């Protein structure tokens with residue numbers, strides 16, 4: 001009921017000043033603001049002036065012929081300069097209090113409903129000048145402006161209360177109210193109770209505290225970091241935590257918390273159940289993990305098959321130093337068996353054995369690295385060196401297919417940040433693809449160019465260019481997708497894996513040219529200082 005609204009104390013204080021001033025300016029004992037409270041009329045504010053018989057909060061019954069009653073009924077100003085001489089007024093109840101003159105105006109609520117009156121009374125005859133009437137009217141306008149504001153605010157308040165109530169009742173989100181000092185939950189909606197597995201009876205009888213329902217590992221942060229912020233700023237940024245359910249299990253939630261008003265003793269908490277989201281997150285993590293394991297396993301298989309293709313040429317490469325070892329060993333034995341033994345020649349033969357054996361063993365360990373399924377390292381890699389090693393591993397294959405290799409490796413390249421073996425794996429795939437593509441070219445040169453260059457933006461660019469037939473256009477768009485292959489024995493995983501290796505290094509891999517004279521693949525890798 002808007003017409004039953006309480007006038008707030010600070011407004012009453014202001015109105016008190018107004019009536020005090022009125023009494024003083026008009027030199028009368030009483031200036032009053034009266035409020036209709038059927039069946040009575042109440043003295044809402046009474047001037048603090050000498051000889052004023054009216055006290056605030058006094059009430060008198062209506063229907064007794066009071067001056068103010070008439071003003072309220074007629075909604076018109078009333079001026080009674082001398083009640084004693086006025087037959088209409090000489091019996092009115094205020095005369096008993098000695099008030100024989102009166103000037104009053106009606107005060108209305110914004111919707112026109114009567115609020116009460118503002119009036120001045122005197123113990124003597126008083127004609128109240130026109131200026132005084134205007135002054136009284138101005139004061140009345142001020143009071144009505146205050147009532148206007150009061151009603152608007154109460155409307156907004158009622159609306160926001162209704163909105164909160166709708167939210168509480170809607171049961172979509174858990175809500176509870178709690179005492180900031182004692183942490184006791186004083187009210188909670190069904191959604192919250194359901195979330196934590198309690199019922200209304202628990203809430204009434206147990207004095208449930210949210211602190212007791214919070215697992216100790218979360219409570220520490222709540223008490224140490226959040227509560228002081230809430231007390232200081234009145235609200236908290238949304239955060240995640242857990243509650244104990246009544247059965248002792250835990251429920252993950254997202255919380256929003258606010259205090260009702262500045263210094264308010266109660267807080268309101270909005271609680272969203274995250275159980276499903278957490279499950280979905282865990283599932284996503286698990287499938288991501290599984291995907292990575294599938295990819296790793298595939299990368300391994302791919303590596304092993306690529307290396308399988310290389311075996312022939314690698315064993316050819318190995319044959320050379322191992323054969324040389326054998327030759328030098330027999331030569332060395334011969335020099336030692338000579339009479340007299342030629343120790344200098346024998347020493348030279350053993351030195352050559354030493355060098356060739358080391359070369360063979362280096363080659364073996366590179367091959368083992370490439371076979372291994374080792375986790376990603378991030379260290380400084382000299383990309384040119386890594387390229388040279390791969391080129392030397394593929395030499396047999398390259399020679400066998402009549403391919404000429406050109407290396408245009410930029411000098412003084414900064415080391416790139418990455419895993420040498422993985423980068424070599426990517427290079428190996430690109431080079432083997434290029435060699436394989438060119439092996440179908442019958443006329444024209446078979447040229448493989450590997451180029452490195454420093455990019456301005458702390459990256460190194462590696463380009464692998466061939467003079468093969470290029471990628472069939474219908475495949476170009478899906479080249480990096482798994483199982484895209486044009487080869488009868490291909491897996492179609494090579495480029496997918498190359499790209500994921502390069503991306504894991506923070507770089508990109510693209511097919512940047514694809515024409516009749518060949519395909520150009522290019523990748524970037526950030527440098528160590530990037």
Ligand code: ADP
Pocket residue numbers: 429433434437466468469470471472475479484485486487489490491492493494495496519
């Ligand atoms: P796979 O070699 O097992 O087919 P990749 O993912 O390495 O798998 O390559 C996918 C396809 O891309 C190949 O089948 C081939 O059609 C094409 N391709 C890759 N590199 C080249 C290249 N240098 N020239 C022409 N086509 C290429």
